[in-house]
Amino acid sequence: MRSRVGSSKSWPGWSLLFVMKAYRGITFFTYGYLNFTRSAFLKHAKGFQEKEMEVDMTGRRCVVTGSNQGIGFASAEALAARGATVYLLCRNKERGEKAVENIRTKTGNPNVSLEVCDMSSLQQVKEFATRYTSSEQPLHVLVNNAGAAENDRILSVDGLEKNFAVNVAGVYAITELLMPALERASPDGRVITVSSGGMYAAPLTEDLQYEHEKKFDGMLAYANNKRVQVALAEHWTEVYGPKGVGFYTMHPGWVDTEIIKRNMPSFYSTVQTSLRSSDQGADTIVWLALQPNSSLQNGAFYFDRAVAPKHLQGFRTEYTNEKVSALVSKIGSLCGLNHISKSQ
């Protein structure tokens, strides 16, 4: 018979976990209310240098995932408005075509096109990356924006937990597979991953697909995924940073979009009147796309055009490089891509 005493989930262990979870939840909400809302954006924007946004992106190629609406659409539109060639990666053809048409009309930029790709399908991600890299074109900006926050534990076509499939496996696969094109854009190539302030409340877990908890908690799975994205950017900075590619994660703030309206209804109704617009949420993504890599901090987490901490005091979310390496190797093998990292 297994003893409770000494088990990693013994009674004192559970209560400590419960207290820690409650502390993180309450402190995070308070911190978010002070920093992540629309009024906080307007306050931070007083220090923004608008000259930094006046960059001509003609000749630069950008891929934005999940860009038919919300923050992804606003980012793609802002890049197209500055003359960039923009590829919208969307899973739904009709919604994607509508978004492309909308951006072309609003910006007058004809170099905006659709790539149909479901980021939860490793096969579709591989097919897109092969199409792109075989063109031998450089890729200056990859925005990993597509995000899932499913409340139920559902599986992707590859049998991966859906949030993990979109937020981690899809991000890992597209970034690794587009690396030759990003390196071709060196020293300007960069990957901007839209993480979330939610990651503050999540330690780096080994239970990547939430298989070992009794009850599935979609919001915790989402927050864990967003923490993994920050760790992935640190890993990539070490491996590919010396090759002239930048890796930035960022938090858009609390933004009025479908993902929170649909998947976090009680949070949405609490903060609805304080939420940022999609353009405000996209602001730091666009800013990160426009600055020279040399003026940014590789591997950093950004919020409102400034480097932000990766951990909040007292949250006990710090981790070691060894833990990151082990996780990256696990993610690589779940994506069937470990051979890529090994060949670097």
Ligand SMILES: NC(=O)c1ccc[n+]([C@@H]2O[C@H](COP(=O)([O-])OP(=O)(O)OC[C@H]3O[C@@H](n4cnc5c(N)ncnc54)[C@H](O)[C@@H]3O)[C@@H](O)[C@H]2O)c1
């Ligand atoms: N809204 C917020 O307050 C907030 C806060 C922190 C982080 N974020 C992050 O911002 C990003 C954009 O979300 P949003 O707020 O604009 O919400 P949204 O729901 O408007 O946009 C999410 C986008 O991802 C796409 N997407 C989802 N699954 C996909 C898949 N399998 N393949 C391709 N595309 C897929 C959706 O179609 C949509 O275009 C997400 O990564 C989200 O986690 C949002």
